[in-house]
Every structure is written in C-alpha cells, then in structure tokens.
Amino acid sequence: MSASPQTVQKSGAAGSAVFAGSDSRKYNYFEPKARKASHYEDMTVDVQPDPERYLLQDWIISFPDGTPTYSKTWTKALSSNWHQFRAVDQEWERTHYQRQSTICGMVQGVIENARKSGAPKRFDSAWVKVLQDHLGAYKHAEFGLGTSLMQAQRYGYTQMINNATLTNSSYKLRFAQDLTLYLSEIGLDLQGFDHNAGKKHWLENPIWQGTRKSIEAIMGATDYLEQYLATNLVFEPLVGELFRSGFIMQMAASQGDFATPSVVAAAEADYERNLANTVELIHMLTHDKEHGAHNVKLFNGWIAHHGALAKEAAANLQPIWSQPRVKVSSFAEAQERAHNRIQTICSQVGLQAS
Amino acid sequence: MSETLTLNKIVGQKGISTAEAANRVSDLGWTPSYVQEAMTFPTDYKISKVPRDPMKQVLRSYFPMQEEKDNRVYGALDAALRGDMFRNVEPRWVEWMKLFLAIIPFPEISAARSMAMVGRLAPGEELRTGFTMQMVDEFRHSTIQMNLKKWYMENYIDPAGFDITEAAFGKCYATTIGRQFAEGFLTGDAITAANIYLTVVAETAFTNTLFVAMPSEAARNGDYALPTVFLSVQSDESRHIGNGHSMLMAMIHDPSNHQLLERDLKYAFWQNHAIVDAAIGTFIEYGTTNRDKNKESYAELWHRWIYEDYYRTYMLPLEKYGIKIHHDDVAEAWDRIVKKNYVHKTAQFFSVGWSFNFWRIEAQTEKDFEWFEHKYPGWYAEFGDFWKWYAKLSVPGEKNIAFNADVGYVYPHRCWSCMVPCLIREDFCCDEVDGKVYTYCSEGCRWTHKVAFAAEYEGRATPAMGRFSGRREWEECYHGWDHADAMVDLGFVRSDGKTLVPQPHLRFEQKDMWTLDHVRGNTLGSPLRAFRALKPGAERDAAVAEYRKGYTINPCN
Ligand SMILES: [Fe+2]
Ligand SMILES: [Fe+2]
Ligand SMILES: [Zn+2]
Helix, strand or coil, rough: CCCCCCCCCCCCCCCCCCCCCCCCCCCCCCCCCCCCHHHHHHHHHHCCCCCCCCCCCCCEEEEECEEECCHHHCCCCCCCCHHEEECCCCHHHHHHHHHHHHHHHHHHHHHHHHHCCCHHHHHHHHHHHHHHHHHCCCHHHHHHHHHHHHCCCCCCCCHHHHHHHHHHHHHHHHHHHHHHHHHHHCCCCCCCCCCCCHHHHHHHHHHHHHHHHHHHHHHCCCCCCCEEEEEHHHHHHHHHHHHHHHHHHHHHHHHCCCCHHHHHHHHHHCCCHHHHHHHHHHHHHHCCCCHHHHHHHHHHHHHHHHHHHHHHHEEEHHHHHCCCCCCCHHHHHHHHHHHHHHHHHHHHHHHCCC | CCCCCCCCHCCCCCCHHHHHHHHHHHHCCCCCCCCCCCCEEEEECCCCCCCCCCCCCCHHHHHHHHHHHHHHHHHHHHHHHHHHHHHHHHHHHHHHHHHHHHHHHHHHHHHHHHHHHHHHHCCCCCHHHHHHHHHHHHHHHHHHHHHHHHHHHHHECCCCCCCCHHHHHHCCCHHHHHHHHHHHHHHHCCCHHHCCCCCCCHHHHHHHHHHHHHHHHHHHHHHHHHHHHHHHHHHHHHHHHHHHHHHHHHHHCCCCHHHHHHHHHHHHHHHHHHHHHHHHHHHHHCCCCCCCCCCCCHHHHHHHHHHHHHHHHHHHHHHHHHCCCHHHHHHHHHHHHCCCCCHHHHHHHHHCCHHCCCCCCCCCCCHHHHHHHHHHHHHHHHHHHHHHHHHHHHCCCCCCHHHHHCCCCCCCCEEECCCCCCCCHCCEEEEEEEEEEEEEECCHHHHHHHHHHHCCCCECCCCCEEECCCCCCCHCCCCEEEEHHHHHHCCCCCCCEECCCCCCCCCCCCHHHHHHHCCCCCCCCCCHHHHHHHHCHHHHHHHHHHHHHCCCCCCCC
C-alpha cells in the first residue's frame, strides 16, 4: 500500500465529501441558553477559559501571591455556575459598533441642526448657565462610571460578564464625551460660555460633592461586581436618571432647548440595556440554589452602602431644580420616580432598596 | 480648491478642532479626594510623567470609522461566498486555521482586559481615550475572529476541529503555547504585562508577522477571508503601538526604571520570538501550497519586520535614553531561524504529534522540498526523509509516527518557559528553581523562568512580578495514559465516536481516516518526570549531553 501520490481533492467546500464529522457545523462545547445558540453566544462563550471547564493545564501565570490570571476571589459573590450568564443585549463587536456609531451620528446631527438654526441663542439664559455648570459637572460622573467599569471588565469570571461590563464602559465613556463635545460646540454660539465651569462645579460646588463622593466610592471599590451593581442598580436610578430624565429631559423644552434632550436620550437608552444585563446577572446570583442567600445578604449590603451615598448625592442636587427660569417639574416628583424605579428594579432581583 | 468642503463650511458653521476636542475630553478626569482608587494591579515601575496622547482622536469619530471598517469586512465575506471561495481554497491552509483561530481570540480579549491595568496606572487622563479605543478594538478583534472561525466551520469541507474550538483551546498542547503569549498580557506586574510585553513588543514588533504576513499567505492559498479580517484588525494596531510608546516615554526618563525595562524588553522579545515565530513561521511555511521562489520566506519576512523595522528603527533608538538593548538576543533569534531551523523543527514536531492535534496536517511533497531547499539550503538533508516517512505513515494501520522507532525521531523535552518543546537540541538546558529541576529550550528561556519571573531582580526587590504556574508540561497531564483514552479525554474525536479529528493527510474519504483503534496501545509519558528521576550530577549531565547531540532520521525508502 502506497501513501503517495496524495489524493487530489477537487473542492474545499462544505458538502463536497461525506465522512465522520463532515456535517458538524455548530460550536458544540457549551449549552446554549435557548434551543439554538445565538450568534452572540457563539462569539463569546468560553473564549475566556476556566480550569473547571476545559483548561487542562490550569492558568499558567500567576500574580506573586499565587492568584491566577482569573480568580473567583475577585468578588465576594458566589455562584454555582458563573458561565450561565448571558448578556440580554447580546452584543458582540458588530452590533456594538453599529449602535455606537448610530448614536454618534445622531448626536452630531442634533448639534449641527441646532446650531444651523441658531437654537442655542434662543435658550433661556438661566438655562444656559444650568447647562454650563451642572450638565458640565455631571459629565464627570459619567466619565467616572466609564473608567470604573473599564477597571471592572478585567476581573469577571467569564467572558460574558466581562464583555457586558466592557460595553457598559464603552457606552459611559462615549456619553461623557458626547456631553463634553456637545457643550463645547453649542458654547461656540453662546457668548461668555465657560467651558471650565463644569469641572469647577464638579470639584468644588457643594451641590455636586455628594455625587462625586458617590462616584468615587464606586471607582474605589475593589470588587468588580460591586462596581457593576452599584453603577446600574443604585447610582443610575437614584442619581443618573434623576438628573438626566428627572431634570434635563423634563425641563429643557420649557427653556427653549430642544437639543439637549436628544443628546441625553441616548444615555437613557444605553442605560436600559445595561440595566437589563445587570438585572439578568444579579437575578442569576440571588436565585442561585446554593449561594442565593449569601448573595442576597451581600448585595443588600452593597445597596445599603451605595444607596446611602446616592441618596445624599440626590438630596444635594435639589437646588438645581429651582435654577431654571421656567419651572415645570419639582425635585420631589423626580425623587419620587427615582425611588419607585429602584424599588421596582430591586424587587425584580429579590433585593431590598433600603 | 484645496480645502475639503463640508456642510459646516457651507453653512458657515465653525466646529471645534479635533485637537481641541481631544483636549476637552482629556480634562474629564480628576484626582479623587473622597475615596482613593485601590492599586489593584501593582507595578514595580515608577510613572512620574503624564503620558502624552499622540493620536488626538475622540470616540465620536472612532465609532463610525470602525463601523465602516466592519462593513467592508462583512461585505467581503459575503462576496467571498458568492464567488465560491471554498471551491478553490487550499485545505492544507484552512486546516492550520483550526489551530490559529482557536488561539487568537483569547490573546485579543486579554489585550482588552489589560487596558484596565494601564488605564488606572497612567497619571492624568490624556491617554484614557486611547486605552478606551484599544479596549473596544480588542473586543472587536476577539469577536470578529470568532465570527471568521464560525464562517470557516460553516463553509469548509471538514468542520471538525472548528466545532470544538474553545474546548480544544483549553486542552491542546499547542494552544497552551498561545495562552502563555496571552496570559503574559494581563498577569503579574501591570507595566511588564500590559505595556512592555503586550504593546511595546508583541504589538509593535510581532503583529506584522501575525496580521500582515499571514494574510498574504492566505491569499496565495485561495483564502480571501482571512486577509479581509486580519488586515482590518491590523489597521487598529498603529493606535495601540502609539499608546504603548507614550507610556514607555513616560517612564524611560526615570533611571530607576531602566533595570526593569531592560529585563522586560529582554523577556518580552525572547518569549515573543519563541512563541510567535514557532507558530506563525509554521503556518506560513508549512501551511501553504504556494512555492513561488520569488516570494519572501518567513526568514526574509522576519528580517524585514523584526530586524529592520523593529530592532533597528524602534529598539535601537531607545539606547539614547540609557537603556541597554540586548543585541545578542536579537542576533540569536535570527540564528535560530536561519541556522538552527527553529521553524522547520517546530513544524516537524507538530507533525510528529499530529495524532494529538485537532486539525489535519498533510505531508510535504517534492514540490515543497524544492522550495525549502531553495530558501533554506541544507533543508533537504535534514528534513527530506522525515517528510517521506510522514507520508508513508499517513495510512491508517501504519505504526504511528510518534511512537515509531523506525523513523529515528526522539520525542523532545518541553520548555518550561515558552512551552514549545526543546527542539534545537544543542541549546537544551536545565536549572533548579525553588528546589525543582526544569527543562528549557534555550538560555533565554532559562533566564526568563529563573531570573526574570522572581521576587528579586539583580538585587532589587520586584514584589509585583508574576510567577509561572500551572501544569506547564502538557505531557505530564496524560502521563501513563493510553493514547486512545487521552484522545477521548481531549475531545478530539469526531461525531461518530471513533474517528479522530486530526488526520495526517487531506484525504476526505472515511476509509482513509484514522480512528481510536488505530492509536490505542501506546502509552504517553512525561519527559520531565523521567528527567527529574535522574540522579543530579553525572547521570543528569550525561542525559543532557546525550540530548544535545540530537538524533538522526533514518532513510525512508
Ligand atoms: Fe488586537
Ligand atoms: Fe492590539
Ligand atoms: Zn523556551
């Protein structure tokens, strides 16, 4: 029997020969969430390996104290199966760029059209100062969340958790830049607009110090899951949405401003997705058969800690509601909505909004 | 008219310049005063200067630019299918993509993760946008490559091996080599990992061979998909290289960093050489069917990308800052490629081990021999017989080449550092670390484990430096196992439960395929265990001397 000459295969296309495995055309090493694996799952699951699944030789580099490349000890939360989590928004690179790019185009369109029609000049002057000082200060909060999530995406135990954290960070950092550039550009049309005022208020104005403290507490947390939970389950409903929806979106039109709400609306939509992802993950952990009770206790502690900071932050913001000339909604109403919101979210995942 | 006409110009609307936009955005950061950020990923380096952002780009131009790149990639994949690419693709090439694409999405996402580490270490926030873009880029690279792999799986004649890809990544001896590459990006000293090893060396020096040389070879084999994806990936690299360089510049002026920089440049260069050249060299030289004598060999490519572009234009200028550049390592790597047949020996090893793989490797033939001899004079004398044996033993029922004493190949030791086996026999060495004996492919790898990855470097404490860990010798995992049982455990068996995923040929008829029965009866063993069992002193020295002498492949007729 001679091995050569080698058989000439006429085509390398699927179906041109039938043999064992010739029809095995699906990634077959994980259990899809639904009957059929989604494209997102195919792009994501098991790319970050795990010695408890397929990682035969274990992690091969460690930190000096022996902690491996990825470790379950990076959160106090426990799971009987970290790999179960799937991001609700199903993002992989293509959908992420499509969405981000669409938002960038939309925001730039808003700015261009607003300026072309001379809109900023028609903003009420008290409102211009509100945008300059307070929206200008708030952009730093968004940036802080973005950098904090950028840190967090290194630590999660699975690719699904880390990628959801990564896209969340990407959304936050984009929005912080959206606000910065929006203010910069409408500022060109507004005499005396002070671009540095926002940061000054962020660093010094007592109105913003509670918010800054709240953000710094999230940035300084060393548990990645605490950072993720505090961002989406606590800060966002109690302070982020309160300011974005409960103040900017409510007030702007009455001050002759139709542009700012369009820019800020993108962040509200971002948050809906990031919230859905977070709720899914936290729900999985609070309903874990083995560790549910442990996690509930842990998370309630985080909510109490960050909730107290966020509530103080929100209370400090109250004076802003009286700064616009035309007053269409009250702080109390906005705060009421925020409290209802966090109640609803927490009850969905079996936690207590303190 | 020289200026571009934009809508803003037509309506007389002045926007802010890109540089101004980048400045405003970099002012988003502040130094926390209520709660300090924990230094969760420590470094032994001092970063006293604020790194400068050379790119001055903001996210609102970044996202649309990337979406546009994506549109071109996905458009080209559709076009490749309409053009029936797989009818003419070379299976020899696509088979190696089962290995390559099993590895590469993890290094990519590891690079994304490592942005967390440099992001927090860099003083000031000027580079934050650069790190953000790189983080999202690497997320792009990882998932776009998973997509490409899925696309091969759906359209290529033999999907087995693609279908188990991430499971195979966790289990295979060859993918572990790639994991050493990736874990190095994100574990241990944050600057060593995320700046020097990842950006200053892997991205700046070696992505050209990965993402430029590979695509050219793919195209020569009828694969137009890989170039589309990887050239698009590579187009992001200049930004990453820029990030890395400005971090480096923020540290290089401080002489207290120089000792560590020298250590890390040496470690990173040597590991990248040992790992990337082994893998990519094999794909390019042995995964191709194109034997055009006018094209550059891997050695020639290496000389252009690594020696000229990297060593001469990037590394040498660092000397003016007082950094000692390890010229001898660069020269030694070059010698390993052109004189010591590093790539050829790696390809030979992968082929000896075909029955532990999850892709097919076919024999090299006369046409290949001629090209190799032309590009690497002396090749035929050393490797000709081996490939004849390989072809002869590719028929099921023949005695497996890995266990066949007639061939004369001696299974190698594994290098504890780069995890490629110790293939250049004369360079084999061993040493003791923390009271245990380890084997290495080269002096550079011995130094890496013993000297670089330690708590102290040249008398200086290095408390942040990482350590090698895990079951780094793959063979040890299956010590004493029957070959067939190991294949079942690895999961490298096709859906009929008996035919192997790997095959030593590209014959696609069931009758030509090896099954578990063909490999049962041989026992696997750990060379390191055997080596450690030797008595220190004369017995061990004799074994080292014997190993260094090498072996001769018997004539095959
Ligand atoms: Fe990359
Ligand atoms: Fe990169
Ligand atoms: Zn080595």
